[in-house]
Amino acid sequence: MSTTPAYDRNNIFARILRGELPCRKVYEDEFALAFHDIHPLAPVHVLVIPKGEYVSQADFCAKAPPELVVGFWRAAAKVAHDLGLDPEGYRMVANHGPNGGQLVFHFHVHIFGGRAMSHRMGNMPRPDGAHESRKGDRQA
Amino acid sequence: MPVYDRSNVFARILRGEAPSTRVYEDEFALAFRNIHPRTPIHVVVVPKGEYVSHADFSASAPPELIVGFWRAVGRTAAALGLEQRGYRIITNHGSDANQVVFHFHVHILGGRQMGSVSGPPGPGDGT
Numbered sequence: 001m002s003t004t005p006a007y008d009r010n011n012i013f014a015r016i017l018r019g020e021l022p023c024r025k026v027y028e029d030e031f032a033l034a035f036h037d038i039h040p041l042a043p044v045h046v047l048v049i050p051k052g053e054y055v056s057q058a059d060f061c062a063k064a065p066p067e068l069v070v071g072f073w074r075a076a077a078k079v080a081h082d083l084g085l086d087p088e089g090y091r092m093v094a095n096h097g098p099n100g101g102q103l104v105f106h107f108h109v110h111i112f113g114g115r116a117m118s119h120r121m122g123n124m125p126r127p128d129g130a131h132e133s134r135k136g137d138r139q140a
Numbered sequence: 141m142p143v144y145d146r147s148n149v150f151a152r153i154l155r156g157e158a159p160s161t162r163v164y165e166d167e168f169a170l171a172f173r174n175i176h177p178r179t180p181i182h183v184v185v186v187p188k189g190e191y192v193s194h195a196d197f198s199a200s201a202p203p204e205l206i207v208g209f210w211r212a213v214g215r216t217a218a219a220l221g222l223e224q225r226g227y228r229i230i231t232n233h234g235s236d237a238n239q240v241v242f243h244f245h246v247h248i249l250g251g252r253q254m255g256s257v258s259g260p261p262g263p264g265d266g267t
Binding site for chain 2: 057058060061062066067069070073074076077078080081085086087088089090091092093094095096097098099100101102112113114115116117
């Protein structure tokens with residue numbers, strides 16, 4: 001039994017892709033759209049979504065055509081670069097299914113930047129910066 | 141971006157010079173257990189090629205390696221039995237993200253509920 005839901009064409013990211021809902025666009029090409037998260041968990045928090053109907057990372061990896069897989073991940077890197085995150089760094093996160101805490105079932109990658117990230121990779125960043133190490137503060 | 145260092149620990153694992161507990165391997169990627177797991181299941185997936193980071197890999201790797209690598213990430217999660225309950229994948233680029241080993245790698249985290257995006261952190265998140 002799979003718990004992966006069928007793709008729902010009315011999910012919020014599908015509606016953003018169709019232009020039915022607004023977004024603060026950061027980047028767009030033929031493979032991907034990137035926009036600011038409306039509830040940012042870090043000073044920079046952008047979502048990158050592929051232009052195709054894929055529920056999750058697993059679904060995307062298994063089914064997307066090669067040119068879309070390459071185009072999507074290159075777009076994600078370009079977004080981080082264009083946001084000026086390359087020198088200081090960034091974290092990319094994709095959540096799959098219930099244990100991942102996936103909320104919208106259109107595959108998406110979070111890009112977090114603008115401050116040092118926690119070593120606790122099981123946590124998402126928090127808006128108040130709790131759990132995040134200060135610059136140069138390397139935890140054990 | 142630092143220059144690729146061929147003596148980094150993941151390069152040594154790929155060459156068989158350092159030990160690892162392998163969970164998946166194909167012509168594009170190798171997946172092995174993290175020796176300091178952050179979650180009950182914590183696996184690292186590395187591409188078979190000399191790339192410092194996600195940015196380097198995405199910009200410089202040939203298309204067939206990019207596709208092969210990401211398909212291998214999905215296959216590794218499936219091989220670990222994580223598809224139904226779910227998992228999180230993370231890649232860290234540079235100092236803000238605490239990238240420690242400068243051979244591009246993706247973490248697969250599973251085996252418990254991760255902290256959610258907008259809700260409260262899950263059990264074991266150490267709040």
